[in-house]
Amino acid sequence: MPVPAPNLYPAFNTIRLSHVCLNVSDLAASRAFYVDMFGLQVTDEDDTYIYLRALEERGHHSVILQRSDQPGTVEVMGFKTFDEGDLDRADAYFRAKGRPTEWAQRPFQGRTLLTSDNMGIPLEFYHQMDRLAPIHQEYGRYHGVRPLRIDHFNCFSTDVDDSVAFYSDFGFRVTEYTEDEESKRLWAAWLHRKGGVHDMAFTNGRGPRMHHVAFWVANPLHIIDLLDVMATTGYVGNIERGPGRHGISNAFFLYILDPDGHRIEIYSSDYQTVDSDHEPIKWDLKDPQRQTLWGAPAPRSWFEHGTEFVGVPVNDPDLDASPIIAP
Amino acid sequence: MPVPAPNLYPAFNTIRLSHVCLNVSDLAASRAFYVDMFGLQVTDEDDTYIYLRALEERGHHSVILQRSDQPGTVEVMGFKTFDEGDLDRADAYFRAKGRPTEWAQRPFQGRTLLTSDNMGIPLEFYHQMDRLAPIHQEYGRYHGVRPLRIDHFNCFSTDVDDSVAFYSDFGFRVTEYTEDEESKRLWAAWLHRKGGVHDMAFTNGRGPRMHHVAFWVANPLHIIDLLDVMATTGYVGNIERGPGRHGISNAFFLYILDPDGHRIEIYSSDYQTVDSDHEPIKWDLKDPQRQTLWGAPAPRSWFEHGTEFVGVPVNDPDLDASPIIAP
Amino acid sequence: MPVPAPNLYPAFNTIRLSHVCLNVSDLAASRAFYVDMFGLQVTDEDDTYIYLRALEERGHHSVILQRSDQPGTVEVMGFKTFDEGDLDRADAYFRAKGRPTEWAQRPFQGRTLLTSDNMGIPLEFYHQMDRLAPIHQEYGRYHGVRPLRIDHFNCFSTDVDDSVAFYSDFGFRVTEYTEDEESKRLWAAWLHRKGGVHDMAFTNGRGPRMHHVAFWVANPLHIIDLLDVMATTGYVGNIERGPGRHGISNAFFLYILDPDGHRIEIYSSDYQTVDSDHEPIKWDLKDPQRQTLWGAPAPRSWFEHGTEFVGVPVNDPDLDASPIIAP
Amino acid sequence: MPVPAPNLYPAFNTIRLSHVCLNVSDLAASRAFYVDMFGLQVTDEDDTYIYLRALEERGHHSVILQRSDQPGTVEVMGFKTFDEGDLDRADAYFRAKGRPTEWAQRPFQGRTLLTSDNMGIPLEFYHQMDRLAPIHQEYGRYHGVRPLRIDHFNCFSTDVDDSVAFYSDFGFRVTEYTEDEESKRLWAAWLHRKGGVHDMAFTNGRGPRMHHVAFWVANPLHIIDLLDVMATTGYVGNIERGPGRHGISNAFFLYILDPDGHRIEIYSSDYQTVDSDHEPIKWDLKDPQRQTLWGAPAPRSWFEHGTEFVGVPVNDPDLDASPIIAP
Ligand SMILES: [Ca+2]
Ligand SMILES: [Fe+2]
Ligand SMILES: [Fe+2]
Ligand SMILES: [Fe+2]
């Protein structure tokens, strides 16, 4: 299947990805990881939740850590709409597609629409979230990897063609994709709303599962600083892959694992994609520079490990093509 | 006057700034500056024009150098619309505002609407421009400051309140602004369409004139590299201000002057502003960290020098407030 | 006078500059500056002294902060010799030159020889200092400007030719120098022992006074980080000059002032000078790229302000040439 | 065997490593690699030789490429002495050790002493080499990885204890070493003369062979730039290992292979070791952070591949311990 043409006039206007709620076993251990080591800022916390934002974010939270008896699962992925009316249009849209919808009250958020995508990934849409005072120029707060903002989600899909069709229909636009030359099916795809390479990406694999959530940093030296800190403060085993330059997206990257196995990417310098006629870039699954421009293959764990969405059954993918894996 | 609320539902959809046409006296000297030293890529050239793009741009040009008997003037500033229909809606909009409009044929561009803003700045709007193959991963081409994309324009205005009102009305949103505490009038403002701090900014002064056009680079070290190259290849006199961190926008910057006196900014790492409820930040004209977070004032030339728009009369500003100038 | 040829076989072997003792008014304010903001590590402290080292140093201290009723003066500059015998040879050498010598006991140091240079700058030489465990890979400790090691001293001299002759005679080698074209006298000189551009430098001016003490950092981005932190944590007024690239030494630099007016330089990436036949580089006092390769002149304070050596009278310089000063 | 105490008063004074002569099959291919892509500067060339220097070097050459019918072998490793008399003292010293010595005439060098080390590695010592004008501030010349100076050699040794004993005896000082916990024998060692972590290092393996020659760069971003260029200009297969932070030396590194299989390291920011009482750091062969602080093991080729010294027989090592190799 070819990549679908973008729907430039979707039924409702999603601005960007917004936040993720991660289920964790030990809030103190997660706080040490995300706040003390990684550098996110706490905006609220109690016995069950820690709310976090990155340094340039004005919205109340981009990560919610939720103490859970199902740690290592993902509760929900959140998206922000352009206005309140978009929530009603989204409700109608998803119901018309046969997806379940429900209105919820979330702390620090306005009216929130719960639904799920074609594979069952739990999604929530809102327009209004508490706005906080800017802290991006309070440089005394910067530490760890100096995370500036949430950048994107990446999920395992059992059928990437289907996932791409589903998100394209409400306005996500493909920027890059990997095709399996034999079957002509998609092995992976990157889709955006906010004008970068992606807000959401899908990779062929046992799914649906979250592959990773990514944070933007200003330059590669902050990633090197993080590696040095992790390597010498007890987190060397949490470093999974990188650093390197992605072929796809052209960004400089690092992948690490949090204490519950959630994968976090640190990501810097992709490129602008706001043009409505921006053409997607096609990669061949067998191109070794696809994963890492410099040629290094990803480790096996990177293709196999992900974190499930709580309560959502997982299946094997349809497509049985093989990426290049480190020996 | 307070900053106007953004018009979230403008009459037509401008995606971003796109290109500028600069009048120059000597194409060879300009080519040495922009191509050999600065690092832009030539996409077309003849005896009268050199068309340039930055490394991640897919549109045909973001700078046009035009050999002219009025060197040191600006021909036009260009903007890209979301679709072709936006051009017709723009035509109707500007005519209703009493602005002149005209359709033009531009090389490498589709249908192009010429108009001018409230002060007379010549503007052109188009949707379609020739799309070129990506070169952002042809790293052998990168040199000079490694410019990635055009980022914004900045112009002197004789009445910043009026300029802001004019652009806000067709959808530009203010991200930061400087107010004169006494008169409560705007001394400067930054407005965006594409989700960064600005596509267009205005500063109080003799106008209308272009203050500068800015290019985005990946990190501050490329700016340091450029300074080293300029300082030792005959361009030390073309360095005007910086490097430094802006208070406003939080970006790392450098200002240089081209052989005809056009001011170029190199700019890195502002922040994302895609949220429709993103609140503008207010600065006081007397705050010394407004210009440079680190406290260094700008030189007098930075407040006084600009390049005129060809054929557009220039006037003194209404507001007579004084910024902080280096002694 | 021409620059003297290096004495490659000096009477005793000085390895490198080692430490400085600074008199301060308020240890808590100095600690906030040097430890919390700047990033040095405390190795010992009591009511009168704070001992500090930089991140890669194994010797006990490179800065001693001494609470004093003469704050803003310098107590002594320290140098390390190759072996213990060098101390006896130094004692004989300085006495033969007519300089006073005295043996002192210093905490954390072995046998220490006190003397003073031709202008009266108090110097101390030692071979043995307590050695501490390496911390350069304890990356959790790195903050502020991430200072790695003390790099050099710079002093005002009333007669740079005399100062250079004095230090050259016991083995310091000139790497770069500034000559006044009219008088053919030295306006400034940089001399080393440890294989970089300098351990000690002299500048023509009211002296003897300390102009600055410098610390080495790994790259310019750490200097940018420091500027951002200083600018937003109450130290914007302590930023004096920079950042920039030196013409002389080719290093990337920043100058800041501590709470008592002691000037600190942060310095990165000069070059290796271990060759015994390394030729010095000559600069003209009128060359604007001498101070800053990028052309920006230093502010007046940079030429006029320094901190006196406690109890050492200060005189005007012989040479009345004028450097380029920012207007 | 424990690491030997340094000989602080050696029979002659070696200042630093100086240059290497590499045998290559195709001068044009080597020139494309070292000059056009990597960024070294040609100082002389003819049909048989290309002489190269890095950007801050004033000596005529640090690399000699020699067209040879034995490509992929190393001709000789060169060292610079403090003065001419050191050459005579070196001659007497090596003869007393039973090593062959011979005086040779080398282009661009003064009197040159040829000898070989205990394993047969061909060495040459000289004091005088043609001195060239500084180019370190000709920033228009900088490209590729922006190499500043040769930093060190690293060789496979069949008996690292013996190699260390041999070099220690004429003044090389151990800064870091790896011990096999079982046999208490050295698996690797780093030794310096010039005040950094090493001028020469040895690793247990089939030897003698050159493992790599390293060049110093100012910061890690230049290494990232090189990787991007290599990956997109036909050299992706020449990238072998990295980038990463070394545990040993704390430097940021990358290893690449030239067209004849000679391994080149790019190296940035180790630390200063000029103190005569500088203590070596011991590492355990089983410590995974020894090779890469961030935990990534080196590939098998890195332990097995090296380039032979022309005409010197190669043997298996005595010690049969196993480092950690990437699966
Ligand atoms: Ca950087
Ligand atoms: Fe990602
Ligand atoms: Fe700007
Ligand atoms: Fe200095």
Ligand SMILES: [Fe+2]
């Ligand atoms: Fe090495």
